[in-house]
Amino acid sequence: MPSFAANGYLTELLRALEAESDVREWSGLFDAVEPLSRALGKYRLGLGLTWYDADGGTRRAQLTDRGRRYVERLRETRDRDQDRVISGSARCPTPSPSPSLPPRTPGPRTPDGSPC
Numbered sequence: 001m002p003s004f005a006a007n008g009y010l011t012e013l014l015r016a017l018e019a020e021s022d023v024r025e026w027s028g029l030f031d032a033v034e035p036l037s038r039a040l041g042k043y044r045l046g047l048g049l050t051w052y053d054a055d056g057g058t059r060r061a062q063l064t065d066r067g068r069r070y071v072e073r074l075r076e077t078r079d080r081d082q083d084r085v086i087s088g089s090a091r092c093p094t095p096s097p098s099p100s101l102p103p104r105t106p107g108p109r110t111p112d113g114s115p116c
Contacts, residue, residue: 010049014062017067034075040068041068046065048061049062
């Protein structure tokens with residue numbers, strides 16, 4: 001990834017952290033920002049970033065106490081895989097005969113999609 005793209009992603013990630021928004025889009029960068037956040041927190045520092053691109057545009061972002069606390073909360077939240085066994089039987093609904101209505105199509109189905 002070119003450095004200009006990486007800096008654009010980094011500034012967007014820092015903005016999302018400061019806003020306490022969803023950061024799944026930047027999951028690849030998040031693992032690199034987390035140690036940076038810890039180091040800044042250790043010395044009670046903030047980070048201000050200004051990126052000037054070749055077209056004259058400017059991107060600014062910061063990582064303050066608020067963003068660092070959000071990083072900590074996100075790190076504490078971990079996905080867990082769990083195996084669950086679900087048992088039971090699938091029953092097809094019994095259509096009530098109605099002389100005035102034509103039969104339903106395509107007909108009742110079991111949970112796996114097969115016809116009853």
